[in-house]
Amino acid sequence: MQKIEIRNLYKIFGKDPEKGLQLLKEGKNKEQIYEETGLAVGVQDASFSVKKGEIFVVMGLSGSGKSTLVRMLNRLIEPTAGEVLVDGEDVLKMSKQELVKYRRSKTSMVFQSFALMPHQTVIDNVAFGLELDGVEKTRRYERSLDALKQVGLEGWENAYPSELSGGMQQRVGLARGLAVDPDILLMDEAFSALDPLIRTEMQGELLKLQDRHERTIVFISHDLDEALRIGDRIAIMEGGRVVQVGTPEEILQNPADDYVRAFFRGVDPTGVISAGDIVRDNQPTVIWHTAETGIRMTLEMLNNRDMEFGYVIDSERRFNGIVSTDSLREALERGARKIDQAFIKGVTKVGETESLQDILPYVASNTWPVPVVNEKNIYLGVVSKNRFLRTLHRAGNGTQQTQEEKSLEEGVSA
Amino acid sequence: MLNFTEKVIPLDVWVTQFVDWLVEGYRPFFQAIKWPVEVTLSAIQGGLVAIPPIVVILLLGVVAWRASGVKLGILTIFTMLFIGLLGLWEDTMITLSMVISSVVFCALAGIPLGICAGRSDNFERALRPLLDAMQTTPAFVYLVPIVMLFSIGNVAGVLATIVFALPPIIRLTSLGIRQVHPELVEAALAFGATSWQVLTRVQIPLALPTIMAGLNQTIMMALSMVVIAALIGAGGLGAPVVLGLNTLDIGVATIGGLSIVLVAIVLDRITQSLGTQKKK
Structure with a gap:
């Protein structure tokens, strides 16, 4: 309005x-x-x-x-x-x-x-x-x-x-x-x-x-x-x-x-x-309705789609955790049945308002795309390494100093 | 041709004719102007003369004490006692009442005029030559028409004093208004102040110390007119000075002059401390 x-x-x-x-x-x-x-x-x-x-x-x-x-x-x-x-x-x-x-x-x-x-x-x-x-x-x-x-x-x-x-x-x-x-x-x-x-x-x-x-x-x-x-x-x-x-x-x-x-x-x-500006909802999500959401089923889904990571959310899209094909397989071997037993440990989610500077360490140090949530913990999507670098590249072009801009700057400060 | 042996422009004749014409045709008008001054003056003078001197002295002492402090209070009491002992008490009261009356009228006319001049460049520009003339024209020049229009005496003396003492309060009020930071006026307007509210809530309160300085100057100028007013028959402390001048009596002239200076010192200190007190 x-x-x-x-x-x-x-x-x-x-x-x-x-x-x-x-x-x-x-x-x-x-x-x-x-x-x-x-x-x-x-x-x-x-x-x-x-x-x-x-x-x-x-x-x-x-x-x-x-x-x-x-x-x-x-x-x-x-x-x-x-x-x-x-x-x-x-x-x-x-x-x-x-x-x-x-x-x-x-x-x-x-x-x-x-x-x-x-x-x-x-x-x-x-x-x-x-x-x-x-x-x-x-x-x-x-x-x-x-x-x-x-x-x-x-x-x-x-x-x-x-x-x-x-x-x-x-x-x-x-x-x-x-x-x-x-x-x-x-x-x-x-x-x-x-x-x-x-x-x-x-x-x-x-x-x-x-x-x-x-x-x-x-x-x-x-x-x-x-x-x-x-x-x-x-x-x-x-x-x-x-x-x-x-x-x-x-x-x-x-x-x-x-x-x-x-x-x-x-x-x-x-x-x-901020993370919210470049978030993409392009990763498979697993909705965890009940305790029965199966590990095997999820693994199958990821294999079918040829994806490595799955993002587990509840029916209201609240973020719960991340599973990978590896973590799911390992859980199966252990005989686990509930999906939370297959969650990757040490996952950090970031807020949508956090700046790229703030999320850089998580994006850089993890193999999985970093999940982004809003203030109500609703899952918005992920920021992948690839996307992060692309954004930097594009914004960097915008602020690169050319000869023309140099002369403009002098004009502005004069 | 231009050897200036003869008068080409008979300005003096014209002025004489003009004043004569004023006196002939507009006497009631000038009597009407005279009336409020006369009433004010006689009320103040009547009061000051009627009250026992010791009460007046104590009152002035209290005013000085409240305005500034004990020191000025004591100084005021001793100064007034001294003037009384010189035998000039009644003359002092007449002078005081003339000064107060003229300052009252100067403030009544001067502060509004000064405010208008402070808020309007055009008005200020129109007023300035008039104020210059009022301040620089030798008083003797306008004494004659004043006598012709208002006859002689204390009231004519007060009117002559007003002409001379009015400019500083107008100028300093205008200056005070102009010195108020424009951002403050802007802030008041931004919060929805009307023009009148800007004046009463912002401009006048902030200009007050300067306006008080103007009042102080007006009082001093009014006192300096005392002797000249005596030339057109006004009484007061000017009278012994003029008498001493005419009879070459240095003693009488001196005590008259000394008393004027002492009254000036007392009034100056009191009004100055009023101005600075408001600043806080």
């Missing part, structure tokens, strides 16, 4: 933005327009949608228009043209009163510079949105205390922001965003001002909050690792344009252009792609 839908959104800064729009339509580019008219194109023709409950990261270098884009979602910056649909309603058509109501009830925002009110205590800062909305004091303090608890800042209610460290201040910023219980949380480089350790911690915390209560989060970042870590999907912006939208894996495996590829160079694909 789409929560936010952006269609052909433009922002042109300057005195006569309509003229800039016209020039863009005539096919002129950003630089030409700036030279001719002094108008600055902030965002051009951005279209994408954000699903309900996902963390959508907008990533780009500074000046790529990502901060402008997020501010158009709540009209802190007035778009020049286009549509912003939230739950099907066009935000740009809202009257002043409707906009105030929308900002109070649907969205909230977390800022890079924290933007806490220095003259108010932590609790009053957290309660800020509720106070604007006229929620009475005991009620708003109750909700604010709850929000503070969620970010782990109980006991700091009466401190002033200046008494807190940067990380704690941003927790207050986050609590302020959460206290109004918004559908949509806009986070503008929210963790960029924090030092790396705290940043990682806050990212983890955000994911944890998201587990407990799913919100739609639009997260602006210039940090690729951050985008990959927290983003369900990523939009990459360059020069005011959205150049690619997709899951981290999609973008990594199939970058839309050299700009995106340059972005991802140096990223270790094994840290991004």
